[in-house]
Amino acid sequence: MGPVAPLPPGCYEETAAAIGSAMSERFCDVGMRVNGEDVRERVEARRTLVDFLREDLGLTGTHVGCEQGVCGACTVLVDGAVVRGCLMLAVQCDGTQVDTIEGLSDSGAIADLQAAFQRRNALQCGFCTPGMLIGAQDLLDGGGMPSRETIREHLSGNYCRCTGYQAIVDAIESIALTRAGKAG
Numbered sequence: 001m002g003p004v005a006p007l008p009p010g011c012y013e014e015t016a017a018a019i020g021s022a023m024s025e026r027f028c029d030v031g032m033r034v035n036g037e038d039v040r041e042r043v044e045a046r047r048t049l050v051d052f053l054r055e056d057l058g059l060t061g062t063h064v065g066c067e068q069g070v071c072g073a074c075t076v077l078v079d080g081a082v083v084r085g086c087l088m089l090a091v092q093c094d095g096t097q098v099d100t101i102e103g104l105s106d107s108g109a110i111a112d113l114q115a116a117f118q119r120r121n122a123l124q125c126g127f128c129t130p131g132m133l134i135g136a137q138d139l140l141d142g143g144g145m146p147s148r149e150t151i152r153e154h155l156s157g158n159y160c161r162c163t164g165y166q167a168i169v170d171a172i173e174s175i176a177l178t179r180a181g182k183a184g
Contacts, residue, residue, distance in 0.1 A: 029042050032094060032098055033097045033098070041056060048089060049098070053076070059102050061105075063127055063130060072158030073159075075135060076101075120171040122168040123163070124162035139155075140175060155168065
């Protein structure tokens, strides 16, 4: 076994005696802006972003699904980019802007999408809905009028076991038309 790598800046080890466990743990102090609010926390170095958001910050709208980045349930925005919260560590978000479904919803940024999802019955159990809404908003932020195939392709990393996707595509298409001024 080789030498142990030094801890990155802002990280440190606590001894077993200090934390009451059988082994030492590595922690990092992180600061980020979550849904427009500054957050400073000490986190375990291996804590995923989705676990940090849900368990430490109480933002439970972001769901934990496959924990392999495949299902899209943990989708959030980091500095405006769509990421899977189960594949990113909280410490990787130090100094970033993180937006969750709560932030997008509270700001009103996706109110039209939420209403369309409800109107078109594009949600049933609701487990995939936060990731779907974030993905849809990301697509529509690009402007223009995406085709139904483009919508399907953009959401291909978000799994839904209930709806069969047709209503989801219908809802997103209707908002794309409305935002483009082609429907009212």
